[in-house]
Amino acid sequence: MKIHIPMIFRNFRFNEINQNDDYYDDHGLDYHVSKICTDNLHPFFKTVKAIFRESGGRFKVAVSISGSTLKLLQKTAPQTILMLSELVQEGCIEFLSEPWSHSIIAFSNSETLLRQTNQHDELIHAVFGKVPEVLIIHSPICPEKVWRTVQQGEGKGVFMYSNHIERSKKAKGTKDRPAISNVGIHPVHRTLSQEFQKLVLGTDIQLLKNFTSGILQNMKNDSSPTNCLVLVYDLAVFTKPFNKNTAFLLKATINELLADECFQFCFPSETKTCLNTVFSDTISNNDTDHFLLPVDSWLKNELQKRTYAVQLSVQKRIQSCCNTALHKKWDLIQDMDNLYFMNSDFFSEDYYMDNYCPYTSPYMAFTNYMNILDDLAGRVEN
Amino acid sequence: MFGWEFPPNITGGLGTACLGITKALSAYPDLELTFVVPKVYGDEPANGMKLIGANEIDLITSKINVEKLCGPFTYLSITSGLVPYLDPEEFKKICTGHETTKTTTTEDISPVSIEFTGKYGPDLMTEIHNFSIIAEYIAKQGDYDVIHAHDWLTFPAGILAKGITGKPLVVHVHATDFDRSGGSVNPTVFKMEKAGMEAADAVITVSNFTAQRVQYDYSIDPSKIFTVHNGAIPLQISNPQKLPPHKKKHTVSFLGRVSVQKGPEFFVEVAQKVLSKMDNVEFVMAGSGDMLGRVKKKVVQLGLTKKFRFPGFICGNDVEQLMNRTDVYIMPSISEPFGIAPLEAMQYKVPVIISKQSGVSEVVQHAIKLDFWDTDAMADAVYSILKRPALKGMMKEKGSDEVRNISWEKSANKIARIYNMFAGNKILMG
Numbered sequence: 001m002k003i004h005i006p007m008i009f010r011n012f013r014f015n016e017i018n019q020n021d022d023y024y025d026d027h028g029l030d031y032h033v034s035k036i037c038t039d040n041l042h043p044f045f046k047t048v049k050a051i052f053r054e055s056g057g058r059f060k061v062a063v064s065i066s067g068s069t070l071k072l073l074q075k076t077a078p079q080t081i082l083m084l085s086e087l088v089q090e091g092c093i094e095f096l097s098e099p100w101s102h103s104i105i106a107f108s109n110s111e112t113l114l115r116q117t118n119q120h121d122e123l124i125h126a127v128f129g130k131v132p133e134v135l136i137i138h139s140p141i142c143p144e145k146v147w148r149t150v151q152q153g154e155g156k157g158v159f160m161y162s163n164h165i166e167r168s169k170k171a172k173g174t175k176d177r178p179a180i181s182n183v184g185i186h187p188v189h190r191t192l193s194q195e196f197q198k199l200v201l202g203t204d205i206q207l208l209k210n211f212t213s214g215i216l217q218n219m220k221n222d223s224s225p226t227n228c229l230v231l232v233y234d235l236a237v238f239t240k241p242f243n244k245n246t247a248f249l250l251k252a253t254i255n256e257l258l259a260d261e262c263f264q265f266c267f268p269s270e271t272k273t274c275l276n277t278v279f280s281d282t283i284s285n286n287d288t289d290h291f292l293l294p295v296d297s298w299l300k301n302e303l304q305k306r307t308y309a310v311q312l313s314v315q316k317r318i319q320s321c322c323n324t325a326l327h328k329k330w331d332l333i334q335d336m337d338n339l340y341f342m343n344s345d346f347f348s349e350d351y352y353m354d355n356y357c358p359y360t361s362p363y364m365a366f367t368n369y370m371n372i373l374d375d376l377a378g379r380v381e382n
Numbered sequence: 383m384f385g386w387e388f389p390p391n392i393t394g395g396l397g398t399a400c401l402g403i404t405k406a407l408s409a410y411p412d413l414e415l416t417f418v419v420p421k422v423y424g425d426e427p428a429n430g431m432k433l434i435g436a437n438e439i440d441l442i443t444s445k446i447n448v449e450k451l452c453g454p455f456t457y458l459s460i461t462s463g464l465v466p467y468l469d470p471e472e473f474k475k476i477c478t479g480h481e482t483t484k485t486t487t488t489e490d491i492s493p494v495s496i497e498f499t500g501k502y503g504p505d506l507m508t509e510i511h512n513f514s515i516i517a518e519y520i521a522k523q524g525d526y527d528v529i530h531a532h533d534w535l536t537f538p539a540g541i542l543a544k545g546i547t548g549k550p551l552v553v554h555v556h557a558t559d560f561d562r563s564g565g566s567v568n569p570t571v572f573k574m575e576k577a578g579m580e581a582a583d584a585v586i587t588v589s590n591f592t593a594q595r596v597q598y599d600y601s602i603d604p605s606k607i608f609t610v611h612n613g614a615i616p617l618q619i620s621n622p623q624k625l626p627p628h629k630k631k632h633t634v635s636f637l638g639r640v641s642v643q644k645g646p647e648f649f650v651e652v653a654q655k656v657l658s659k660m661d662n663v664e665f666v667m668a669g670s671g672d673m674l675g676r677v678k679k680k681v682v683q684l685g686l687t688k689k690f691r692f693p694g695f696i697c698g699n700d701v702e703q704l705m706n707r708t709d710v711y712i713m714p715s716i717s718e719p720f721g722i723a724p725l726e727a728m729q730y731k732v733p734v735i736i737s738k739q740s741g742v743s744e745v746v747q748h749a750i751k752l753d754f755w756d757t758d759a760m761a762d763a764v765y766s767i768l769k770r771p772a773l774k775g776m777m778k779e780k781g782s783d784e785v786r787n788i789s790w791e792k793s794a795n796k797i798a799r800i801y802n803m804f805a806g807n808k809i810l811m812g
Binding site: 011013014015301302303305306347348360361363364366367370371 | 655658659747748750751758759761762763765766769770772773775776777
């Protein structure tokens with residue numbers, strides 16, 4: 001289960017650069033958080049708890065929650081934190097490690113990644129009393145030498161998206177998938193959340209059967225007896241509520257998996273000890289290309305590339321800055337969703353139907369975010 | 383088809399739209415088009431259609447009952463300050479001191495033909511009436527399948543033509559008086575607009591924005607309203623002016639009628655806000671209109687005189703020259719049924735900022751769309767385009783690519799389908 005809520009900026013105008021460092025739309029953010037909690041997180045948590053109990057504890061869920069989101073929920077939705085704590089006590093969820101910020105910048109160098117993951121893990125420990133053992137990488141860019149620092153230095157397992165492997169293969173110019181042994185890397189799929197949103201069940205039972213068996217078949221195509229598949233349910237990207245229909249679909253799919261002897265649900269920490277295996281060619285084939293995370297969502301058009309370049313330049317400058325308040329600000333505003341909101345898909349009004357974006361167009365997203373980056377860069381300079 | 387003006391003798395977007403539509407429709411081999419305007423100048427493009435000037439109709443051989451015509455006949459030529467789309471009362475005020483008139487009455491001579499100005503003069507209502515009489519005659523002479531009338535000026539002509547021939551009437555709403563007047567609707571014009579829409583078998587609107595207006599403000603049955611967005615005629619940018627790649631001064635332009643509808647005062651507000659942060663920017667307001675004096679006064683009051691240029695009404699090469707040096711084009715219209723000018727700017731690879739209250743905002747993605755009153759956001763967008771080459775570059779490239787697909791051919795295709803609804807599918811669709 002992935003929980004990340006991007007910080008919503010207010011309209012930060014060019015004439016406020018170097019004048020005002022209050023970037024947030026507090027009212028809008030409160031409303032957005034409250035809506036996500038009520039419409040998606042709470043009903044999802046309840047469903048997870050119900051399936052866990054009905055399965056006699058065989059259903060297990062890993063939770064990926066960014067540090068910035070956890071802080072946000074602590075401040076504006078404490079009820080959600082309580083519900084998560086209950087799930088921890090019940091024994092049906094385990095937290096994943098990740099950088100504090102849901103950003104690409106967090107992977108710009110080993111030092112930043114270590115600092116941010118430690119900061120994240122400390123907060124998870126402080127709130128839930130658990131220390132995550134496996135790092136999940138959501139960033140579309142994560143240089144190997146950077147994530148290896150965490151994997152080797154901290155002894156953590158690592159989950160990353162299949163396209164990282166694909167990209168690595170392309171970069172090396174090899175035809176075969178690279179064999180990465182004993183590194184604890186497992187592909188991540190974001191099937192469930194995307195598929196569930198599209199399906200309107202109605203009363204057609206055959207449709208449900210086709211849907212669940214389709215997911216199962218795809219997973220079988222993807223797996224070998226010893227490897228691990230990670231299904232990502234991305235709650236915060238939903239524009240539609242998690243309703244009874246989605247809960248029913250989720251239950252049916254999970255029950256199908258539970259009934260199949262080929263599959264077993266594991267916590268991330270369990271996969272770390274038992275599944276450090278060689279990557280095989282069966283992990284991702286042509287049939288499952290649609291499962292891949294679209295990396296282009298963040299860094300395809302010129303606006304995104306320029307913004308990322310400015311982010312890198314701010315990161316470079318801020319590293320030598322000892323003002324902790326600026327660091328805190330920077331950790332909050334470097335979110336890669338700011339790049340996602342500049343995605344060219346948002347030029348089409350139809351795309352807004354299924355995807356959340358606080359701006360009316362990528363041009364407005366770019367203008368507002370660049371004003372904020374310019375302001376922060378100016379403060380770092382000063 | 384009845385229209386009030388035709389290029390090159392135009393004063394606004396209506397003539398440009400008529401050119402685009404007729405040119406694209408003339409490509410249909412099964413479609414014979416007759417376009418009637420009050421006055422033909424002789425320099426109009428042939429365009430594959432029959433162009434008739436109402437002024438060319440011989441009143442004696444046509445046996446038109448001259449008693450039906452309104453007199454005295456007024457021959458009016460406007461030397462300057464031509465403003466399209468204004469209602470007659472407003473125009474009278476503006477024309478004072480700017481017009482040369484020669485009046486002849488029916489008592490002086492027996493007219494062989496009626497001399498139309500085809501413009502928007504003080505005797506506009508007389509011309510509209512007389513045009514409708516001639517139009518009725520022309521409609522009776524041919525075997526037409528559909529009558530198509532462009533904007534309220536020709537709606538009476540359309541109604542009479544329909545009455546005499548029994549053929550279906552299509553009225554084309556390029557603008558309503560709500561748009562032109564900024565809300566202070568002229569009752570006479572409103573009545574004529576409503577009568578035309580009610581008499582019509584189909585009402586074509588240039589945007590969904592206008593369709594809503596027609597439905598709610600004129601109480602027209604939505605089942606007979608069809609939106610056909612305007613297109614853009616590919617520009618022959620023959621002689622692009624070579625500007626230094628790093629010219630010292632940025633240029634932000636406004637091109638259009640300086641009237642309340644177009645929101646010129648918002649342009650000045652944007653300028654004031656941008657100039658508070660940037661010095662090397664000039665603002666050009668090209669156009670004329672009833673608010674020009676007021677806008678100039680505001681510019682003086684704000685101390686922005688050195689940063690503003692008012693070249694007046696421009697066309698042809700002057701537009702091209704302005705666009706070649708423009709970094710941002712703004713259309714802050716309060717109510718714009720469509721707005722062809724931003725499409726032309728995009729063809730010149732100029733980033734555009736347009737009001738959300740415009741029809742053109744329904745068809746373009748690569749423009750910044752904002753509320754006309756949100757001058758903070760507009761100034762922000764101008765600053766961002768001027769300061770950030772990535773934004774400017776993407777808007778230029780994507781915008782010019784996008785506008786290539788907004789063609790009059792697509793508009794004509796929709797219009798032909800509407801004709802077919804009434805003409806028994808006589809037009810073979812591509």
